[in-house]
Amino acid sequence: MSTNGEADHPIVIAGAGIGGLAAALALQANGHSIIVMDKARALKEVGAGLQLSPNACSVLDQLGVLEDLAPHACAPDNLRIWSGASGRQLATVRLGNFLKERHGHPFWQIHRADLQQVLLRKAKSVEGIELRLGCEIVDLTSSPYDHLSCIFQDDQVTGHQNCKALIGADGVWSKVRQLVPGHENAHFSGQVAYRTTLPVDAVPKRWLGDAGLWLNEDSHLVHYPVKGGRELNIVALTSEAWQDETWSAPADKEALLHQFANWPTDVRNLLRSSDHWLKWALCSVKATAPWSHGHIALLGDAAHAMLPYMAQGAAMAIEDAAVLANHLPADATNIPAALRAFERERKSRVAHVQDISFGNARTFHYSGAMAFARDMVLRLSKPTSLASRYDDIYGWTLHQ
Numbered sequence: 001m002s003t004n005g006e007a008d009h010p011i012v013i014a015g016a017g018i019g020g021l022a023a024a025l026a027l028q029a030n031g032h033s034i035i036v037m038d039k040a041r042a043l044k045e046v047g048a049g050l051q052l053s054p055n056a057c058s059v060l061d062q063l064g065v066l067e068d069l070a071p072h073a074c075a076p077d078n079l080r081i082w083s084g085a086s087g088r089q090l091a092t093v094r095l096g097n098f099l100k101e102r103h104g105h106p107f108w109q110i111h112r113a114d115l116q117q118v119l120l121r122k123a124k125s126v127e128g129i130e131l132r133l134g135c136e137i138v139d140l141t142s143s144p145y146d147h148l149s150c151i152f153q154d155d156q157v158t159g160h161q162n163c164k165a166l167i168g169a170d171g172v173w174s175k176v177r178q179l180v181p182g183h184e185n186a187h188f189s190g191q192v193a194y195r196t197t198l199p200v201d202a203v204p205k206r207w208l209g210d211a212g213l214w215l216n217e218d219s220h221l222v223h224y225p226v227k228g229g230r231e232l233n234i235v236a237l238t239s240e241a242w243q244d245e246t247w248s249a250p251a252d253k254e255a256l257l258h259q260f261a262n263w264p265t266d267v268r269n270l271l272r273s274s275d276h277w278l279k280w281a282l283c284s285v286k287a288t289a290p291w292s293h294g295h296i297a298l299l300g301d302a303a304h305a306m307l308p309y310m311a312q313g314a315a316m317a318i319e320d321a322a323v324l325a326n327h328l329p330a331d332a333t334n335i336p337a338a339l340r341a342f343e344r345e346r347k348s349r350v351a352h353v354q355d356i357s358f359g360n361a362r363t364f365h366y367s368g369a370m371a372f373a374r375d376m377v378l379r380l381s382k383p384t385s386l387a388s389r390y391d392d393i394y395g396w397t398l399h400q
């Protein structure tokens with residue numbers, strides 16, 4: 001595909017989520033001018049907790065936002081794993097200082113809105129990144145005699161924007177992905193995540209401090225502090241046929257309590273203590289399908305949405321941003337080749353993380369003999385060996 005004068009055009013990024021904003025910062029630092037378009041009219045405080053492991057924090061450090069994130073982040077010393085059937089503790093996994101010393105960057109838990117706002121503030125503070133809200137990217141056109149132009153809709157009005165590349169960071173239900181031949185669509189897992197946050201002074205002390213992971217037949221529960229320790233993030237995952245393309249559907253507490261009917265009273269009381277539950281349907285996109293085509297590349301959930309059983313969705317989007325920029329210097333002459341190289345470099349790592357996540361989706365929800373065996377292994381495991389198990393994931397840095 002040849003385009004006239006494309007070098008002077010901006011790179012357009014679809015999506016001002018975590019991956020889109022990280023990519024904007026990384027590409028701008030290389031000297032590109034960037035337009036980020038998001039279909040949302042405003043980037044409101046939606047979503048809840050995310051985990052930022054050392055691999056993600058090393059990129060955020062390079063992007064110059066780690067210090068600004070610190071007041072919003074929490075770094076619990078441990079993850080405690082519990083049986084949701086017996087209510088007994090099964091294992092402890094060292095986090096906090098152990099992982100920071102091991103990998104050189106922190107393991108943080110943070111509210112998605114805080115992370116997005118810090119990235120957004122940074123993007124607004126530098127020259128060369130323009131943000132356009134209320135713009136949904138729908139297509140990309142080109143001809144040998146014309147410029148490459150992405151097509152967006154703003155209030156039913158169709159607009160055109162010349163660009164030298166289109167980066168689809170538009171999430172799990174990506175429109176840009178439809179432009180990549182051979183792409184995979186999002187696949188619903190049959191599981192739903194219920195989430196809420198509670199002020200810590202509304203929560204009994206036993207839920208504060210360390211992060212928690214509770215395992216039970218067909219469902220599990222995760223809780224950890226966010227908002228610099230002022231709120232507790234609670235996510236309850238269970239099987240349910242409901243699905244919708246939203247991150248924030250209102251959820252029925254009674255339906256949740258019904259799903260968790262056989263759980264320990266303490267857990268049920270915790271679930272009962274919030275009146276504001278939201279839910280989203282867990283979907284994935286196979287990382288092995290194509291994510292680049294000509295001047296288009298996908299990153300983050302658009303390319304490889306994963307189930308949240310490794311808590312690496314945001315981290316992989318952030319890593320993608322850094323690797324994409326690494327392949328795309330401002331004077332890149334063959335953009336399609338650079339985007340293909342980006343995809344090649346990322347694919348096996350992301351597919352590996354996605355596989356671990358699918359594996360955890362099975363083991364977390366075991367019942368009977370399989371659950372008994374899993375619990376035995378956990379009981380016999382050392383806190384540091386459980387924490388070192390993911391060294392290849394957490395120890396990643398851009399220039400390893």
Ligand SMILES: Cc1cc2nc3c(=O)[nH]c(=O)nc-3n(C[C@H](O)[C@H](O)[C@H](O)COP(=O)(O)OP(=O)(O)OC[C@H]3O[C@@H](n4cnc5c(N)ncnc54)[C@H](O)[C@@H]3O)c2cc1C
Pocket residue numbers: 014015016017018019020037038039040046047048049050112135136137138169170171172173174175176195247299300301302308313314315317
């Ligand atoms: C509103 C929201 C709430 C979330 N809450 C949680 C949560 O509580 N816990 C969790 O683990 N993960 C949550 N996620 C997902 C999490 O942010 C991602 O899994 C991860 O950070 C990877 O990010 P991403 O940048 O690839 O995609 P996302 O963070 O999903 O960002 C995609 C962005 O693209 C925009 N967009 C979509 N289509 C178009 C289009 N055609 N043109 C322009 N813009 C478009 C969306 O509005 C969105 O801002 C949430 C995502 C969103 C959008």
